[in-house]
Amino acid sequence: MKQWISRTAFAVTAATLLAAPLSAMAQAWPTKQPIKFVAVFPPGGSVDQVARILAVPLSQQLGQNIIVENKGGASGSIGTAAVAAAPADGYTFAVVFDTHGVNPTLIPGMPFDTRKDLAPVSLIGTSAMVLATFSASEYKTFADVVAAAKAKKNVSYGSIGSGSLGHLAMALLSKSGGIDWQHIPYKGGGPLMTDAVAGHVPLSIGSVFVTKPHIDSGRLRPLAVTTSKRSDDLPNVPTVAESGFAGFDAPAWWAILAPAKTPPDVLKRMNEEVNKALKNPEIAKKLSAQGIDILGGTPESARVFIDKQIDIWAKVVKDNGIKAD
Incomplete structure (x- = not known):
């Protein structure tokens, strides 16, 4: 019995000693050094804007500087790879x-x-x-586009690039609805919008953030939005689901990630602080101005959402033989 107790005590002591550094790290965080937010796209885009908007309140709440570093390339995978390989210390x-x-x-x-x-x-x-068309276009509704495509009238659309969510959403619609339309990839939202407002490309699909200024100016006509419910920024524009494709939902989204072995206490604290920042009326207003519907939530709810997105778009990429630019 004494030997069993001795072994048990040793095991408990060892576990405690192993846990101690992690606990101490979590308690000391984030006093050691500035925190780095790696925005995985170049300056000026929505990822950069989101990172910089959140860095301000989070820095104040945590009492530590947050530095935004842009590391773009390969659809965000270069910056993400750098974070995956970074020390899992919460910084x-x-x-x-x-x-x-x-x-x-x-x-x-x-x-x-x-x-x-x-x-x-x-x-x-x-x-x-938003799927949109130029102001003088023959397309007045999304149904007009579908009818033209099914009639083999060489309907084409532009997106911000091959493999972009807009491209994949249109490919999913094509496959599920038996619709024939041609994809024209652009190198980002700026070039796409330049050609879209000029009518050089009949249709464009881009985020609310990219498209809405041209809708407000009257140079683009919105035809449908890709989310399951209407956008608060464009309440009069029907969803694709309302337009004959029940259940269709293809949202753009933004998230914060950490290296996998970051201490759970640090992840929990950062999650709580992010949720607090998202509830700040000033920050919420700035994010809403980017066309973002704020969600927040737990790390687990974020994981479930992201895993589902990976599964959905993996099938679309494979079914349609889509390649990156």
């Missing part, structure tokens, strides 16, 4: 876009495992994408 996080859910299938040979090497901290929010 490096990734701010990612919806391409994060597409890249595992679209980009072969990524140097990290999306599910195993990264830990979701929080889902920030989602946004509709």
Whole structure:
């Protein structure tokens, strides 16, 4: 009996000693050094804006500087790889876009495992994408577009690039609805909108953030949004689901991730602080101005959402033989 007690006491002591460094790290966090937010796209885009908007209140709440570092390339996978390989000490996080859910299938040979090497901290929010046409277009409704495509009238649309969520959403519609339309990839939202408002491309699909200024100016006509419910920014624009494709839902989204082995206490604290920042009226207003419907929630709810996105778009990429630019 004494030997059994001795062994048990040793095991408990060993476990306590092993846990102590992690506990101490969590308690000391984030006093050691500035926190880095890696925005996985270049300056000026929505990921950069989201990272910088959140960095301000989080820095104040945590009492530590937050530095935003842009590390773009390969649809966000280069910056994400850097975070996956970073020390799991709570001082490096990734701010990612919806391409994060597409890249595992679209980009072969990524140097990290999306599910195993990264830990979701929080889902920030989602946004509709908008299918739009130029003001003088013959298309007045989404039904007009579908009818023209089914009549083999060479309907084409532009997106921000091959493998973008807009491209995949239109490919999913094509497959499920037996619709024939041609994809024209652009190098980002700016070039796409330039050609869209000029009528050089009949249709465009892009985020509310990219598209709405041109809708407000009257140069683009919105036809449908890709989320399951109407966008608060475009309440009069019907959803694709309302337009004959029941259940269709293809939201753009943003999230914060950490290296997989980041201490659970640190992840929990950062999640709580992100949720607090998202409830700040000033921050909520700034994010809403980006066309983002704020969600927040637990790390687990973020994981469930991201895993579902990976599964949905993996099938679309494979079924349609989609390749990255």
